[in-house]
Amino acid sequence: xxxxxMNNISVDCVVFGFDSEQLKVLLVERTxxxxxxxxxxxxxxxxxxxxxxxxxxxxxxxxxxxxxxxGLNNLVLEQFYTFGALDRLEHPNDQLWLExxxxxxxxxxxxxxxxxxxxxxxxxxxxxxxxxxxxPVNEVRNLAYDHEQILKKALEHLRYKVRHxxxxxxxxxxxxxxxxxxxxxxxILGTQFDKRNFRKKVSQMNYVVPLKEKQIGVAHKPAxxxxxxxxxxxxxxxxxxxxxx
Amino acid sequence: xxxxxMNNISVDCVVFGFDSEQLKVLLVERTxxxxxxxxxxxxxxxxxxxxxxxxxxxxxxxxxxxxxxxGLNNLVLEQFYTFGALDRLEHPNDQLWLExxxxxxxxxxxxxxxxxxxxxxxxxxxxxxxxxxxxPVNEVRNLAYDHEQILKKALEHLRYKVRHxxxxxxxxxxxxxxxxxxxxxxxILGTQFDKRNFRKKVSQMNYVVPLKEKQIGVAHKPAxxxxxxxxxxxxxxxxxxxxxx
DNA sequence: ACAAAAGTGTTCGATATACACCCATGA
DNA sequence: TCATGGGTGTATATCGAACACTTTTGT
Numbered sequence: 122x123x124x125x126x127m128n129n130i131s132v133d134c135v136v137f138g139f140d141s142e143q144l145k146v147l148l149v150e151r152t153x154x155x156x157x158x159x160x161x162x163x164x165x166x167x168x169x170x171x172x173x174x175x176x177x178x179x180x181x182x183x184x185x186x187x188x189x190x191x192g193l194n195n196l197v198l199e200q201f202y203t204f205g206a207l208d209r210l211e212h213p214n215d216q217l218w219l220e221x222x223x224x225x226x227x228x229x230x231x232x233x234x235x236x237x238x239x240x241x242x243x244x245x246x247x248x249x250x251x252x253x254x255x256x257p258v259n260e261v262r263n264l265a266y267d268h269e270q271i272l273k274k275a276l277e278h279l280r281y282k283v284r285h286x287x288x289x290x291x292x293x294x295x296x297x298x299x300x301x302x303x304x305x306x307x308x309i310l311g312t313q314f315d316k317r318n319f320r321k322k323v324s325q326m327n328y329v330v331p332l333k334e335k336q337i338g339v340a341h342k343p344a345x346x347x348x349x350x351x352x353x354x355x356x357x358x359x360x361x362x363x364x365x366x
Numbered sequence: 367x368x369x370x371x372m373n374n375i376s377v378d379c380v381v382f383g384f385d386s387e388q389l390k391v392l393l394v395e396r397t398x399x400x401x402x403x404x405x406x407x408x409x410x411x412x413x414x415x416x417x418x419x420x421x422x423x424x425x426x427x428x429x430x431x432x433x434x435x436x437g438l439n440n441l442v443l444e445q446f447y448t449f450g451a452l453d454r455l456e457h458p459n460d461q462l463w464l465e466x467x468x469x470x471x472x473x474x475x476x477x478x479x480x481x482x483x484x485x486x487x488x489x490x491x492x493x494x495x496x497x498x499x500x501x502p503v504n505e506v507r508n509l510a511y512d513h514e515q516i517l518k519k520a521l522e523h524l525r526y527k528v529r530h531x532x533x534x535x536x537x538x539x540x541x542x543x544x545x546x547x548x549x550x551x552x553x554i555l556g557t558q559f560d561k562r563n564f565r566k567k568v569s570q571m572n573y574v575v576p577l578k579e580k581q582i583g584v585a586h587k588p589a590x591x592x593x594x595x596x597x598x599x600x601x602x603x604x605x606x607x608x609x610x611x
Numbered sequence: 612a613c614a615a616a617a618g619t620g621t622t623c624g625a626t627a628t629a630c631a632c633c634c635a636t637g638a
Numbered sequence: 639t640c641a642t643g644g645g646t647g648t649a650t651a652t653c654g655a656a657c658a659c660t661t662t663t664g665t
Contacts, residue, residue: 178451179448179451179476200448203424205375205424206424231375231478283611284611299645300644315628316645316646339637340637340641341635341642343636343643344644363529364529365529366528366531366534366571543617544617560657562657563655566654567654581617583664585614587615587616588663617663618659619659619660621656622655623655624653625653626651626654627652628652629651631647635645638641638642
């Protein structure tokens, strides 16, 4: 006998990635065919989520879902909000889709939202017969259920958090250039920074450590590589006891 | 027939208040007697929470719980985290307590945490046979279930939020003095501000509006009263596109 | 007159902002 | 040699931090 699922509690994961230009999100295509036919009734996109097992921690469930999609462990996984609106599964397409599963799941499902940060959009996404792909967060359309709302909230949290904590580095390769870092912050915050001022600021973050390495094989002056040191961050970071309301 | 409860999903509310000196939290005493006897087996403290109804939104459930305790509506209610650890109800005291209810509730309950901000600790708390009282957040001991963890997380969120958004005013009377405001921020952030610098900063917040009124009946120079204008805040506030990691 | 809290200004150092040119590499 | 992105410094304005005395009221 397998593990038992909770029929009314799920976890949904918003998987973010950065491709050196844009912030992207990993979505799965959902296609509904007419019974015993090839005729497509509708097709749309979903975040990835699943019901939790009765003997499974919430964080474990989130890790399982992301692992199932990426094969990666030890990613940043942050719970950001829980969604339980009564009508969150009531769109006709969703009703049609859920009918397939009969009475396995409850009509009222509360879902706990997590987001995850991938260091690249080049990880080999695991397809398993699904169509999984990266979409620029600003161009996402046609999401199932309340996933548009979930994505929006995840983005808000990411923006909020990235301004005060060094989580942005999770979206960069271990060794990165300052231009990559700047582009990342610009993409997440939706703004532009002056190159010199940005670098001045970063040079004061002693947990962004310059390496003795440079880019190779680029058709221009190769950039110096940096890495983020959580060690140095934890040791030197002081809470700003200021407020900016 | 009454409304049906979800047996495995609840909402817990952390109700904060400020008494001009300390940040406080509203807790309910829980006393377990031996069956058919006056002998007390244990006594401890809980946040207030309850299972949600099948036809009830999460926010509604939180509002209901706070209303049940304070008789107040329209309070700030902010969802901050969801707790679902497998062992969160497994302390012997909690097991003993829950036995009373037989099989009504599931052994695995996921609870959605909300916090609420009361403008005073002088609201008439509704007792209904319970022992409800304010406790200074720094001196809370002896909490049931995982409520210590929930309180800690609520505090973290409150501290985080109060530094960047004007929610502190929800904990002050509509008309307040700058000293009250300073004490509030000091209590929440656990720090001290210089009076002149604090006032200089506040004078730049044009949404903290001076009134033509002063304190009356105080045995010292009466302070000017101020109020917070959300209108002005919404109109003039700009997102700081800066980052301070 | 005294106790108690309100209210107020200046100096100094640090940080944000604005802005333009030369450099190293591969093709 | 050219195209591409990498890398750098200065001047000005704003903001934060430190610091002590006078004012107004009630008793």
